Amino acid sequence: MRNFDQPGKSVALGTNGMAATSSPLATLAAIDVLRAGGNAVDAAITASAVLCLTEPHMTGIGGDCFALIGKPNGAVLGLNGSGRSAAKADADWLKASGLTEIAPQSVHAVTVPGAIDAWDQLLKQEGTMTLGEALKPAIKLAEQGVPTTPRVARDWPESEAMLAADEGGSRHYLKNGRSPREGEVMAYPALAKTLKTIAKQGRVGFYEGEIADEIVKHLAARGGLLTAEDFAATEATWVKPIATRFADHDIFEIPPNGQGLTVLITLNILKHFGLRRFEPESPERRHLEIEALKLAWILRNRHIADPDFADVPVGELLSEETSQRLASFIDTNRATDANISLPGSDTVYLSVVDKHRLSISFINSIYYDFGSGIITPKSGITLQNRGKGFVTQIGHPNCIAPSKRPLHTLIPAMARKDGKIDMSFGVMGGDFQPMGQVNVVVNRYIYGMDPQAALDFPRLFPQGETVLTESTVPASVLAGLKAKGHRIMPANEPLGGGQAIAIDHARGLLSGGSDHRKDGFALGY
Numbered sequence: 001m002r003n004f005d006q007p008g009k010s011v012a013l014g015t016n017g018m019a020a021t022s023s024p025l026a027t028l029a030a031i032d033v034l035r036a037g038g039n040a041v042d043a044a045i046t047a048s049a050v051l052c053l054t055e056p057h058m059t060g061i062g063g064d065c066f067a068l069i070g071k072p073n074g075a076v077l078g079l080n081g082s083g084r085s086a087a088k089a090d091a092d093w094l095k096a097s098g099l100t101e102i103a104p105q106s107v108h109a110v111t112v113p114g115a116i117d118a119w120d121q122l123l124k125q126e127g128t129m130t131l132g133e134a135l136k137p138a139i140k141l142a143e144q145g146v147p148t149t150p151r152v153a154r155d156w157p158e159s160e161a162m163l164a165a166d167e168g169g170s171r172h173y174l175k176n177g178r179s180p181r182e183g184e185v186m187a188y189p190a191l192a193k194t195l196k197t198i199a200k201q202g203r204v205g206f207y208e209g210e211i212a213d214e215i216v217k218h219l220a221a222r223g224g225l226l227t228a229e230d231f232a233a234t235e236a237t238w239v240k241p242i243a244t245r246f247a248d249h250d251i252f253e254i255p256p257n258g259q260g261l262t263v264l265i266t267l268n269i270l271k272h273f274g275l276r277r278f279e280p281e282s283p284e285r286r287h288l289e290i291e292a293l294k295l296a297w298i299l300r301n302r303h304i305a306d307p308d309f310a311d312v313p314v315g316e317l318l319s320e321e322t323s324q325r326l327a328s329f330i331d332t333n334r335a336t337d338a339n340i341s342l343p344g345s346d347t348v349y350l351s352v353v354d355k356h357r358l359s360i361s362f363i364n365s366i367y368y369d370f371g372s373g374i375i376t377p378k379s380g381i382t383l384q385n386r387g388k389g390f391v392t393q394i395g396h397p398n399c400i401a402p403s404k405r406p407l408h409t410l411i412p413a414m415a416r417k418d419g420k421i422d423m424s425f426g427v428m429g430g431d432f433q434p435m436g437q438v439n440v441v442v443n444r445y446i447y448g449m450d451p452q453a454a455l456d457f458p459r460l461f462p463q464g465e466t467v468l469t470e471s472t473v474p475a476s477v478l479a480g481l482k483a484k485g486h487r488i489m490p491a492n493e494p495l496g497g498g499q500a501i502a503i504d505h506a507r508g509l510l511s512g513g514s515d516h517r518k519d520g521f522a523l524g525y
Contacts, residue, residue: 002453011452012512014524020499021047021350022428022518023054025146029137030352031523033129040354041069041127042134044362045119049138049195051348051364053146053188056173056382057155058428059348061194061206062215063366063384064114066254068241068414069126070359070421076243076252076414077126081118081236083111084403085387086225091394091401093225099392102400105162105373107224109385111406113206115364118236120203125238126358132199139195145187149519153182159369168218168375173382190380207231214376215383222374230403241414244268244318247445250416256304256312260411262434265296267441268323269330280447281458281473283480284332289442290462290486291330293435300434303397306405310397335485337465347410347433349426351499353510359501361412361424413437415445420505423451427515429496435461436496444502451500452513452522459495470495 002008012018017040019030029050030043038046044067052060065081089108102109120131127134148156156179163169164177172190180186197205205211212231219226241252244264251267253260269292278285303312316322329336347365365384372385389406391398398407409430415423423444427436436459443454458472468491469478478488494517501512501522512522 008456009452009513009516009521011450012522012524014510015508016355016525017353018501018510018512018522018524019043019047019350019352020501020512020514020520020522021051022348022497022499022514022520023051023149024520025054025141026050026350027520027523030350031525032137034354035525039128039356040352040358040360041122042129043352043354044350044360045123045127045134046137047350047352048119048362048364049135050141051350053138053141054149055152055348057152057159057369058366059364060366060371060382061116062113062371062381063364064386064408064410065118065362065364066258066410066412067118067122068252068254068361068412070414070416070424072357074416074419074421076241076416078239078241078254079118079122079236080239080254080258081114082257082405082408082410083114083234083386084230084405085111085390085400086227086230087402088225088227089400089402094392094394094400101392102387102390104368104385104388107219107222107374109387110219110224110226110372110374110383111386112226112230112234113384114234114236116198116206117203117234121236131202135195135199139192139199142188142192142195145185148180148182148184148186150182151519153180155369156180162373163370166373166375168377168380169370169373171377172375172380173370188380190378194379194381207234211379214378215381218376219374242314242318246271246441248417249422249445251441252414252416253411255307255314257306257405258408258411259300259304259434260413261304261314261317262296262300263411263413263437264318265299265326266292266434266438268318269295269326270442271323272327275442275446280443281477283477283484286460286477286481287332287335287484287486288330289435289438290460290467291336293438294336294462295326295329296434304407305397309401309404312397333484347428347430349412349428349497349499351424351426351501351512353424353501353503357421357503359414359421359424359503361414361426363410363412363426363428365410409433411437415441421503423500423502425451425498425500427496427498432461432496436498440498440500450513451502451511455498455500455513455515461491461495468495
């Protein structure tokens with residue numbers, strides 16, 4: 001039970017259904033769908049579309065999405081909605097381009113958006129609503145406008161100069177030439193029109209016709225390679241989730257090209273150290289998580305790529321032999337000297353569970369703040385920069401190539417116990433996501449925290465040669481980590497954000513949490 005003398009959120013409780021998002025309007029939209037008879041998938045797509053308006057720097061229809069669906073019978077399905085590079089992005093082009101990396105604002109960082117096709121497929125296979133019906137609340141809000149919430153208002157100014165330099169950015173995402181202040185209402189008439197076209201025509205209205213035409217021509221004028229054929233060929237892929245066993249629970253992730261494998265490798269390493277003997281907030285527990293993630297990260301960067309182009313040895317990487325070998329590399333008293341350089345990014349994650357206990361763990365993103373910084377002037381679509389996830393080293397499994405998906409940071413997660421879905425959860429924050437998920441899993445299944453407490457827990461993250469720490473990490477823990485050789489640096493912003501919904505099947509109860517680092521909440525009924 002939380003300390004009611006301290007500021008914080010109580011865990012949300014409900015019996016019929018629950019939604020947890022990073023935006024109040026999105027959570028309410030999801031609950032409205034559930035109360036009207038829609039299911040969890042219907043509610044998730046509706047909420048995701050609303051988030052494109054309430055957190056436009058984080059997500060949009062010009063981005064990608066991934067989803068895990070937990071069925072009432074305990075089966076877990078996965079959908080990879082990540083888009084691909086241009087068919088023309090071949091080795092000859094790469095050699096001639098002279099690129100040593102793909103910069104975040106480069107036109108070559110723009111991959112085909114996969115979200116709309118993924119939304120459509122999710123609704124057709126597991127939902128009860130059409131795409132047009134799910135988009136109605138977002139269309140209304142785009143026309144009427146939405147108030148800028150506190151965290152969004154804090155983040156937006158960081159992109160002001162980039163948006164001002166872009167025709168579409170300055171037109172659609174600045175207010176009188178500046179970022180909106182807290183409480184100011186932002187309407188998106190161009191995006192409302194675009195959403196109406198998609199609502200009327202379905203996915204084809206996005207991937208063919210005027211919308212795709214504008215995107216292709218706008219990118220071509222900047223030297224982009226994407227074509228109308230690249231858009232028309234876009235299709236999300238149903239995948240078999242990968243999993244490992246941790247603390248009597250099966251933890252599920254989307255397989256590569258997503259980085260969920262990193263979480264599972266880290267958890268497998270941690271199994272060997274008996275975390276229960278340490279306090280939840282202790283330098284010993286924190287040291288082990290940091291060191292395990294460092295090792296998992298090396299394997300992530302070496303192996304994770306589009307499985308259509310590379311053989312990713314998932315079975316070997318998740319084997320007991322590998323976990324034992326990696327665990328043997330960890331010195332419980334000293335930090336390893338590893339320089340892991342990671343970029344920042346922006347994402348929205350949400351979770352919904354309905355009265356039938358259909359669960360969805362859903363994540364949608366445009367990667368960096370306002371993605372590539374390229375926004376279409378007419379349709380108002382922010383184009384993602386997921387191509388930044390590729391490397392340009394020819395021969396590397398993750399090297400950019402024709403119609404290829406990059407290494408992807410998006411990782412929805414789900415836990416199952418005794419054959420039933422136990423928790424739908426995820427943590428946003430680009431490359432922080434594996435550490436965030438490990439924190440939540442350990443907090444919940446080793447230390448027994450409820451979903452809200454598991455998310456609220458202070459965070460830290462190894463980045464470069466340092467460990468970034470939130471201001472709430474106790475001084476005693478920082479001192480203990482320094483004594484083990486970790487270089488501590490205060491984080492300049494909160495680390496990630498997340499949502500989680502746990503299912504107590506015996507009591508018929510749902511309990512949910514939504515990260516205090518964002519503006520949203522979990523709501524059950």
